[in-house]
Every structure is written in C-alpha cells, then in structure tokens.
Amino acid sequence: MNYTSCPGRGLSPLVLAASLALASPAFSAIVFTNADLEGTPAAQSTVPTGWELIPHDAPYSLATVSSGVTGDILAADGPSLASGLFGAANSGTTFYAGVHGFISPHTLQEGLQQTVSGFTVGQEYSFSFFQAVVGHTNRRDDAGSWQVYAGGVLVGTTIPTTSTLAWDDPDKATELNWEERIITFTATSESMMLSFLPYDADGDIGAQNGVYMGIDTFSEITAVPEPAAAMLGAFGLLGLMRRRR
Incomplete structure (x- = not known):
C-alpha cells in the first residue's frame, strides 16, 4: 500500500x-519617509518633508499646466478655514490634500510621490494608506479615490470614499471620514517611484464638481508571501x- x-x-x-x-x-519591511505626512500647514505647492509634487508633464499625470499640481498641507486649524482648507488628520497633526478638477482650459491633478528603495525585483509587495474626501469652496464633490503608480505604471485606483461632511462643516476639524485602502504591486527595480494622484471617477470635474482628496498614514511596505x-x-x-x- x-x-x-x-x-x-x-x-x-x-x-x-x-x-x-x-x-x-x-524580507525587511520597507518604510516611507515621513509616512504620517507631517508638515507645516500651507496652501499651494507644498508637500510634507520627504515627498515631492508630481509635475504636470509626468506621463501619468492628468494635469495640463504647471499651476495645476499645487497641493496643500492641512491641519485642523487651516491653512484656510474660510475656504474649507482644513480637517482632522487620520494620525499626527497634518495630512496632504489635492484636487482633481478643471479650470478651462486646463485639468488640475495635485498629487505627491516619493522614491522608495529596498525592493527585490519580481517580488510582490503590499501597503496601505488612509483616504478622505475633504472638499473646499471650489471642489465640492462628495466622492473620490486615489490613483497609485509604481515606477510610472498604474497599479491601482482605490475604491471611492464618500464624504459625510460638507466642505465648510466645522466638524471637519475633529473628524473626517478616513478609510483605509490597500495597494499591491510587483517590484520591477530595487528603487521605485510611488506616486499618488487624486481622482474623481465620475468624470465630472468642472467648476465645483471636482474632488479635493486627503491622504494620510502610510503603512510599512511588506513582501507578500509566495x-x-x-x-x-x-x-x-x-x-x-x-x-x-
């Protein structure tokens, strides 16, 4: 037998x-620099330390003009309460926010990116971050996502988050609807640029219909077991x- x-x-x-x-x-866990997106609250062309704005001429950006990539660092008290540029961070005191919208004749898409090293080519990796719809006076859509690129290749568009608060609701200072999203990708080089772009999937980005998305709290990047x-x-x-x- x-x-x-x-x-x-x-x-x-x-x-x-x-x-x-x-x-x-x-595999050693790989970490983002300043994963909590801490910085000094400010509007226009600002990113947290360790990160950089995505230029409008990047092949994966939908922005059509250099002035259309100017994101913001937000905190509970600003930088502009009157315009809706404020909100409670998911963790820490600040977070990043960017627009996907349209001002004729140009498209705006305000993302951020970072080069991360330590990957093994061919290995699959996973990480998470939190997203929220923030909204401001000129971008009032209540649902939005983030497009994620690894080495210039789209590896995921997150499931949309829907806002529970109006763009000017003072409760934004104490609570936003932060939701966790997980991204998985395969490394194609030891160092890779990981890029994050706000995205309004309904296609209506004109006037006040564009979306203003927050992002915060990146996890470690870990290898997915074979x-x-x-x-x-x-x-x-x-x-x-x-x-x-």
Whole structure:
C-alpha cells in the first residue's frame, strides 16, 4: 500500500522552523519617509518633508499646466478655514490634500510621490494608506479615490470614499471620514517611484464638481508571501498543533 507523506507529520518544531525559514526568505519591511505626512500647514505647492509634487508633464499625470499640481498641507486649524482648507488628520497633526478638477482650459491633478528603495525585483509587495474626501469652496464633490503608480505604471485606483461632511462643516476639524485602502504591486527595480494622484471617477470635474482628496498614514511596505511558502507555513502550524496534543 502506498502512502502520501503529510508535511509536518513527525517533524520536530525545530525542523519545522528551519523548513519555514528556507521556504520563506526574510524580507525587511520597507518604510516611507515621513509616512504620517507631517508638515507645516500651507496652501499651494507644498508637500510634507520627504515627498515631492508630481509635475504636470509626468506621463501619468492628468494635469495640463504647471499651476495645476499645487497641493496643500492641512491641519485642523487651516491653512484656510474660510475656504474649507482644513480637517482632522487620520494620525499626527497634518495630512496632504489635492484636487482633481478643471479650470478651462486646463485639468488640475495635485498629487505627491516619493522614491522608495529596498525592493527585490519580481517580488510582490503590499501597503496601505488612509483616504478622505475633504472638499473646499471650489471642489465640492462628495466622492473620490486615489490613483497609485509604481515606477510610472498604474497599479491601482482605490475604491471611492464618500464624504459625510460638507466642505465648510466645522466638524471637519475633529473628524473626517478616513478609510483605509490597500495597494499591491510587483517590484520591477530595487528603487521605485510611488506616486499618488487624486481622482474623481465620475468624470465630472468642472467648476465645483471636482474632488479635493486627503491622504494620510502610510503603512510599512511588506513582501507578500509566495503561495508555496504560505502553504508550507500552514502545514508547519498543523504539525506544531499535532505535536502539542
């Protein structure tokens, strides 16, 4: 009679641990500089330390003029309460906000980006961030997303978030509808530019119908386990459980 061996059966915890180590190479978590987007609240052409604005001539930007990429750093008290340029950060004291809109004859898209290093080519990675619709006097759409590019290639458009507060609601200073979104991509080089652009998916970006989106609180970037390694890990856990019985 033939039997199929069961991974983990009869193996000591030490052997299982060694097997898992061989099957799952250790990857150090990769971090964004200033992942909490802390800075000095200000409007027009400002980004948190460690980040840069996405120029209008970047091939992945929808902006058609250099003045259409000027994002803002916001806090609960400004920089402009009267215009709606304020809001409670998801974490820390400040966050970044940018417009996707239209002022004839130009499209505006105010994103930010950062070059991140430490990737293994061909490895899949995952990270998360939080998004919220902020709104201001000239951009009052209540739903929006972020387009995410890795090395200039679109790797995701987030599920839209819908605002629960009007653009001028004073409660924005204490609470915005921050929602977490997860992005997964495959590294094509050791260093990659990760870019984030606000996006109004309904297509109506004219006048006050454009969207003003906030972004905050980036997680570490972690390697996604290979399926085979994940399966071996599951078998290893089963083996440990049987060993303890």
